[in-house]
Amino acid sequence: MSPHGNPETPASGAVEINREAPKASPALEQSAQPEHHDRGAWGLWEVFVRSSRGLSHVHAGSLHAPDAAMALRNARDLYTRRNEGVSIWVVPADAIAASDPDSKGSFFESPQGKDYRHATYYTKSEGVKHL
Amino acid sequence: MAAQNLQSVPAELTPEEDAAGQAHFDRIIAEDSRIEPRYWMPAAYRRTLLRQVSQHAHSEIIGMQPEANWISRAPSLKRKAILMAKVQDEAGHGLYLYSAAETLGQSRDKMMDDLIAGKARYSSIFNYPALTWADMGAIGWLVDGAAICNQVPLCRASYGPYGRAMVRVCKEESFHQRQGFEILLELSNGTPAQKQMAQDAVNRWYAPALMMFGPPDDDSPNSKQSMAWNIKRFSNDELRSRFVGMMVEQVRVLGLTLPDDQIRFNEDTRKWEHGPLDWHEFQEVLAGRGPCNAQRLERRRAAHDDGAWVREAAAAYAAKQSAKQQKEYAA
Numbered sequence: 001m002s003p004h005g006n007p008e009t010p011a012s013g014a015v016e017i018n019r020e021a022p023k024a025s026p027a028l029e030q031s032a033q034p035e036h037h038d039r040g041a042w043g044l045w046e047v048f049v050r051s052s053r054g055l056s057h058v059h060a061g062s063l064h065a066p067d068a069a070m071a072l073r074n075a076r077d078l079y080t081r082r083n084e085g086v087s088i089w090v091v092p093a094d095a096i097a098a099s100d101p102d103s104k105g106s107f108f109e110s111p112q113g114k115d116y117r118h119a120t121y122y123t124k125s126e127g128v129k130h131l
Numbered sequence: 132m133a134a135q136n137l138q139s140v141p142a143e144l145t146p147e148e149d150a151a152g153q154a155h156f157d158r159i160i161a162e163d164s165r166i167e168p169r170y171w172m173p174a175a176y177r178r179t180l181l182r183q184v185s186q187h188a189h190s191e192i193i194g195m196q197p198e199a200n201w202i203s204r205a206p207s208l209k210r211k212a213i214l215m216a217k218v219q220d221e222a223g224h225g226l227y228l229y230s231a232a233e234t235l236g237q238s239r240d241k242m243m244d245d246l247i248a249g250k251a252r253y254s255s256i257f258n259y260p261a262l263t264w265a266d267m268g269a270i271g272w273l274v275d276g277a278a279i280c281n282q283v284p285l286c287r288a289s290y291g292p293y294g295r296a297m298v299r300v301c302k303e304e305s306f307h308q309r310q311g312f313e314i315l316l317e318l319s320n321g322t323p324a325q326k327q328m329a330q331d332a333v334n335r336w337y338a339p340a341l342m343m344f345g346p347p348d349d350d351s352p353n354s355k356q357s358m359a360w361n362i363k364r365f366s367n368d369e370l371r372s373r374f375v376g377m378m379v380e381q382v383r384v385l386g387l388t389l390p391d392d393q394i395r396f397n398e399d400t401r402k403w404e405h406g407p408l409d410w411h412e413f414q415e416v417l418a419g420r421g422p423c424n425a426q427r428l429e430r431r432r433a434a435h436d437d438g439a440w441v442r443e444a445a446a447a448y449a450a451k452q453s454a455k456q457q458k459e460y461a462a
């Protein structure tokens with residue numbers, strides 16, 4: 001596959017999209033088209049890359065693209081020029097819900113007094129093998 | 132607690148909320164931790180970063196031109212492939228940085244428009260012409276070398292998205308510098324004419340590369356605040372001196388010389404010193420009166436216009452596909 005192949009033949013990214021598309025619900029599909037703002041600007045997509053088999057996809061960055069297939073192609077060219085990945089996810093940025101950074105205290109439960117959730121809390125077994 | 136969108140614009144805040152935000156911001160800076168896009172930040176911090184990151188992005192985009200100019204004339208297929216990869220990297224770096232700048236609340240279209248309209252600044256270095264093939268070597272070795280020197284400390288910039296973009300950029304830049312060094316080394320070991328061409332390129336790019344670090348410390352009004360905010364980690368002169376020290380070593384391996392007979396290591400300050408630089412020229416180039424300013428902007432403008440039909444076609448195709456899919460689901 002040439003990296004900038006003939007647009008008539010879908011790049012691997014486009015093939016993947018075609019295969020995945022029927023799984024999505026109509027509601028999801030709708031939100032998967034980022035809104036086009038001023039003079040047809042392309043929507044913002046967040047890119048997640050799996051660096052090798054067995055690892056999770058990790059956020060790599062973002063980019064602009066008119067649709068999912070182009071977002072995948074652009075992500076490949078932008079974030080995997082040196083074999084950085086074996087799989088890519090692209091997600092419309094406005095489809096991601098994020099926790100409020102200002103409510104760190106109230107949203108995340110305080111770990112205080114809950115040491116017993118960690119193995120290091122239990123010291124009596126020190127020296128016992130395989131425990 | 133409300134779930135938020137990644138692109139949420141900060142709402143109007145009460146003075147109490149602002150005070151709490153400032154205290155939180157100050158604490159993060161004091162801990163040398165990172166500020167993330169939706170955190171409260173002082174308006175001046177946001178403005179400073181937006182200016183720096185967008186200028187940095189513009190520099191990468193304009194920086195493609197002096198080298199793209201030589202792709203068709205590269206001396207071998209291998210050199211052509213390397214140069215294309217490098218120019219593609221510069222485009223990538225520009226895009227990483229535009230993404231980081233966008234998280235500060237500026238649309239990419241606005242940044243693009245500002246660049247094309249000549250309202251935005253970019254590094255003065257790209258307004259010098261690349262006259263010979265040896266310039267590809269000198270640009271890689273000196274210009275990318277200076278950029279790396281500047282950018283490595285920026286990986287620890289207090290603004291998360293900027294630091295993360297710089298980590299990615301720095302990883303890729305080291306290939307750029309090494310390929311430039313190799314071009315010069317090969318020419319230096321070639322015929323006398325080739326060696327002379329390499330020396331001539333080094334002579335022309337040396338001073339502009341030193342000026343890439345920005346004006347001297349006592350003439351750099353924004354530096355102090357940027358350092359207090361942990362955006363900059365070292366002063367312009369400090370980085371420049373460090374760079375000169377590295378080049379002094381490397382130019383010996385190249386078998387070439389630096390066009391500066393005042394380079395010396397100051398035993399008292401433990402710093403490298405260099406000859407005077409023409410800061411008037413620097414200001415002139417920055418103000419748009421350099422040798423290639425008009426040409427660079429014109430080329431960027433033309434490229435943007437030439438690409439308009441591609442952007443429109445892609446948007447039209449996306450809209451059509453989306454409408455088709457809606458119809459299929461409705462049926």
